[in-house]
Amino acid sequence: MNSESSNKTPFDQVLAFGAGGIIPIALFNIAGQLMGLIGNISLGLSAFLLGTIMIIPRLWDAVSDPIMGNITDNTRSRWGRRRPYILIGGCMVAVSFILMWWIPQGEWIRSIFPEESAYQWFQLAYILFWLIVFFTSCTVFEIPHGALGMEMSSDSHERTRLFSAKSFMGNLFAMGTPWLFALANMEFFKGVGGNEADGMRYVSILVAVVLIPLCVWSFLKLREPGFEIAKKQKKLPFWKEFRHTMKNKNFLILIMIIFTLAMGFNFVGLLGYYIPIFYIFEGNKDAAGPLLGFNGTIWALTGLLAVFPLNYLAKRSGKKTTLIIAISLMVCAQLSKIVCYNPSYPYLIVIPTILLSIGMLFFFTLGSSMVGDICDEDDLKSGQRAEGSYYSIFWWFIKMGTAFASFVTGLLITFVDFNEVQVKSSDIISGKLKESLSLVESKDKYNQDTLKTQVTATIAELDHFILSLNEKEVDEHNTQLLVVCQAIRQELKSIDLTKDDIPSIQSDLSSSLWQSQSLTLQSPQTLFWMRAVEIVLPLLLCAISLLFTLYYPLDEERCLEIQAALAERNKKLD
Incomplete structure (x- = not known):
């Protein structure tokens, strides 16, 4: 004891x-x-x-x-x-x-x-x-x-x-x-x-x-x-x-x-x-x-x-x-x-x-x-x-x-074919849409020319993403991503930036942002193998x-x- x-x-x-x-x-x-x-x-x-x-x-x-x-x-x-x-x-x-x-x-x-x-x-x-x-x-x-x-x-x-x-x-x-x-x-x-x-x-x-x-x-x-005992101990190479x-x-x-x-x-x-x-x-x-x-x-x-x-x-x-x-x-x-x-x-x-x-x-x-x-x-x-x-x-x-x-x-x-380029592109698109929404929601920052530049840059990034998807093998997953990209692109193109219809612009941008969230979705095969390997x-x-x-x-x-x-x-x- x-x-x-x-x-x-x-x-x-x-x-x-x-x-x-x-x-x-x-x-x-x-x-x-x-x-x-x-x-x-x-x-x-x-x-x-x-x-x-x-x-x-x-x-x-x-x-x-x-x-x-x-x-x-x-x-x-x-x-x-x-x-x-x-x-x-x-x-x-x-x-x-x-x-x-x-x-x-x-x-x-x-x-x-x-x-x-x-x-x-x-x-x-x-x-x-x-x-x-x-x-x-x-x-x-x-x-x-x-x-x-x-x-x-x-x-x-x-x-x-x-x-x-x-x-x-x-x-x-x-x-x-x-x-x-x-x-x-x-x-x-x-x-x-x-x-x-x-x-x-x-x-x-x-x-x-x-x-x-x-x-x-x-x-x-x-x-x-x-330490008192250890310091007397012989040092070893x-x-x-x-x-x-x-x-x-x-x-x-x-x-x-x-x-x-x-x-x-x-x-x-x-x-x-x-x-x-x-x-x-x-x-x-x-x-x-x-x-x-x-x-x-x-x-x-x-x-x-x-x-x-x-x-x-x-x-x-x-x-x-x-x-x-x-x-x-x-x-x-x-x-x-x-x-x-x-x-x-x-x-x-x-x-x-x-x-x-x-x-x-x-x-x-x-x-x-x-x-x-x-x-x-x-x-x-x-x-x-x-x-x-x-x-x-x-x-x-x-x-x-x-x-x-x-x-x-x-x-x-x-090995599971995770597509990090897709995720990065999706982040850029979502980020630009958030910046556009922030411009519209701020009375001090709102400017038609600035917003037009931002929307144009978002469309350009969507075009780049669409191009990268077209270079891949056509399958159900890539087709689904292409449909979403085209839908966002069409919605952004349809926004009339010459008018100060703030609620309408805000609604369209919010809809596009919501759709962009699905662009990070990986293929079913990737998700299956990810789970199988992890278990x-x-x-x-x-x-x-x-x-x-x-x-x-x-x-x-x-x-x-x-x-x-x-x-x-x-x-x-x-």
Whole structure:
């Protein structure tokens, strides 16, 4: 009882550590998924090319994570070997998260590039650069932060409590982050005629305003109870520490459990945005935004509450059994999507969301905690504590899976024949119609010549869209889009702009805007394959992950034996 009490981490320390969950749980996924989504449907960039460039920052993580692990293990500063990086890395994350959304735009930048394709390559290069800076910043923060979590207590279940707090705080912040897409769609942020890419410029600043003070607070509040012992420990060269870590068989099994399942859900993570928008709401992003926000809030709220049964189950049944429960919940979530992806009842989507959120929360929280158990086993055998190295390589494999998944996601979106050019053209047409309506509704801005110019530009964009459709193979879907385009074009042509019949002009423009919403509708084949891939692929990889879990040797009994042996050894050393 006394031993348990001595290993208990003070609540203020748990809270300060938990605050660090914002970066890996919320922002890391936002940058990866939302940039891919907005880059594709708002900027009109190729899903395949976006998926390809998303690999590069993750491949860089394959280098930076283990290096950062070695750096933090070998750091000896007056503030410890973890805390300085928590402050520096957190501030770097906030700044780079803002800058990645401020892609240069406007006539001045377009005039530099003679062709649209050249400008798109510039956009891709800009995104790539700031993603590399952002993910590097995440590494500088997350590796020391996670390693600190394994050092703050020598009790296996207390580590689960710490990482549960990290999940809790991360999901608490994530309750607001799914609304970022909806916020970016608000006219207040994107402006009249703007899109989500414009809105994210200003939404990202709000995120940084929250993040920087939290990082400063965590730095000031957190302590490193094992630093006095650790600073006397011999420093290990990078390659020696890396080889030592990779020889641990139990660690490799744990990596395969986490890597396989994380990769499966990362393959299709981005499709979780496409399906509500283009299947459930038939391409109406304004209507889908609140559902995405609500669904994301349910995800985060469920993850928030799931930390309590997680701690109970892990302590009562052991981490291995709880991990099997987590995988089973994720399997149920995937199967429920067959029924719950239903345009007639869109909010049924929350059922698989709840199941999947619980399973994922269990899975990733336990994974980080179980790395600490492996560090205990290694300490017992070698007498060396290398939490930074183990935690960094653990996340290295997860990020490598994410990198590969980003590439595969781009291929999958291309495979299902998603038409991002159609979506971008539709956005431009809708945006111009909204600007025209805004002119008509504003007495100060209304001018016949200005309105005529705007309507003419809209008709020109419709002609461009019609031309692109005529270049494709004729089928029922393209024919339907052509009919809508022709109807809008005819309606705009029929508007008599020489008269000041404002109600009539307003009515015609509103009718055209309403019709333009259907121009984002994707083909039935695309929607079917999108759903099939998003459901089946994770199921297959869940099965593989479950097999590895069944063979994992560090069960509850073995972990208790290791803790007892370590306590006895350390007692003799004292």
